[in-house]
Amino acid sequence: MSYVEVATVPVTHRIWPHERRYRNAAQAIAQALFDALDDELQPYVQVLGLPVDPSLPIVQEVGPDGTELPTEPLADVAERGRMLVLLGQIPLPTTPLDDTINPEDLRNRLIGKGIRMVLVPVLQELAEGADHEYFSTWPLLLNGYYVCTILRVQRKPLRAYPALKPGRAYTDGRPLPHSLLNAAMTRFNEETVKALTEPEPGAGLLYRPRDTEELLRAAGRGLLDAPALAVGSADWNSGERLARGSSTAPGAERLFYIINTISSLRYEGAEGVGCLLLARRGHPNLEEVFALTCPVDLTDYRAVRKLLEMTTPGIHLLADADKVYALGREVGTYDAEREDLFAFHFLTYYTWELAHAGHTLLRCRYGLPGLARPRLNRLSFKREYKRTFGIPKAEQLERLWQVVLEASRQPKGTLLVITTEALAEADRLKLQCTLIEPVVLTPTITQLVTAIDGAVMLDPQGYCYSIGVILDGKASSGHGNSTRGARYNSAIRYVESSDFPTLVVVVSEDGMVDVMTKESLEEERAK
Secondary structure (H helix, E strand, C coil), rough: CCCCCCCCCCCCCCCCHHHHHHHHHHHHHHHHHHHHHCCCCEEEEEEEEEEECCCCCCCEECCCCCCCCCCCHHHHHHHHHHHHHHHCCCCCCCCCCHHCCCHHHHHHHHHHHHHHHHHHHHHHHHCCCCCEEEEECCCCCEEEEEEEEEEEEHHHEEEECCCCCCCCCEECCCCCCCHHHHHHHHHHHHHHHHHCCCCCCCCHHHHHCCCCHHHHHHHHHHHCCCHHHHHHCCCCCCCCCCCCCCCCCCHHHHHHHHHHHHHHCCEECCCCCEEEECCCCCCCCCEEEEEEEEEEEEHHHHHHHHCCCCCCCCEEEEECEEEEEEEEEECCCHHHHHCCEEEEEECCCEEEEEEEECCEEEECCCCCCECCCCCHHHHHHHHHHHHCCCCCHHHHHHHHHHHHHHHHHHCCCEEEEEEEEHHHHHHHHHHHHHEEEEECCCHHHHHHHCCCEEEEEECCCCCEEEECCCCCCCCCCCCCCCCCCHHHHHHHHHHCCCCCCCCCCCECCCCCEEEEEEEHHHHHHHH
């Protein structure tokens, strides 16, 4: 590809008055949203303005570090996008709503679509060989410029999580989300586009920013369109585009809410644990153990929760996007390319996971979606240990790792408190713990001592001094999380109140594992 020279934009050049404040607000929203999913994504937002008049310069609004896109590859993007429209290479919208749009607005929308079709491969080329990837919103015409909000994220964490096949779309051309990260990007893009179409473009992000949890829930709802439509629409496997709501199943549009509600219900005081397989009746990889004469609506939440009580590790509820029709099991070898069999695992109270072909796509806790991160990261634990206690002997660190690994398998959750003052702390807390003779923890002993409530207190060499410890500490004003429960929050209080080097491993009942030190908490607060 040959490039042409492009004029440099003066620093004072602005497309519209709120340009810089809009970029900063969009950066704050992206930072909060993607940090909540994986803080290694490191989102970076910049505003790109492609001029309608090719004699005008390209405008970029960037962050404090001044990182800009090279302008040469972008020089003819707007013109090439317009040519796609003039040559009739942009398909016309097919939804009834588009018939009522002003012809000029429709033409601008088509040009924006053409520009984005040209811009996306240019951004992909710019990211070749780099450690990041670029994503662009739909271009919007503003004061003689096609304005795009560009999101840059790190490639490694972006590709670290399972996803469905990309490329499927609703009938209006919008891509169907294929992962939670992809759905979150869609929500972010929708927010920025909406903000730029207001009477004061971009001002809405300043005065009425969407809450991060609200965006996450919207992303979760978007991702669940995939299983709902796969099960409820006959067009899915034919490769045709899908319309939102084209599913014949009434539950398709409410699937996220339905699963959340079922997971929040108890049956005779017990929390729901089990699995619901979502697939069309007669799926070749499902075998019915017994069928229901009258299938139960998924929206009959208490009835579904009662049926869930009958499930076992090998027998699950079978449902389409509308009703539970049987109890049964998975058989044969599932062809993951079909993407028409999904599993909803109910883990504990108000906690569930969406999985496909054995890979977890989403983990939801108390109605808030998140990524299913690895249960425990070996390198992360060793890094936190070394910067808290210094460099240990290799065999000592490996022994501790095996202890931590065994503790992470505790199904009811547990706490490991590693501190240089373990003996003194055991004595100080002796009225709220069980003292034991000092013993070097092994995986077998760890399995025993983590079976009861309370923390296990040990020193950096792996000697345990007390079990069943009820931790104390001052309430945290910056790190408490009401959705994570008493174990997680008591660990925060203890670590922040400690006057000596301390590392706490928090194993939650839903499988999440957190390695917590004063340094890691301070880094989290600084983000």
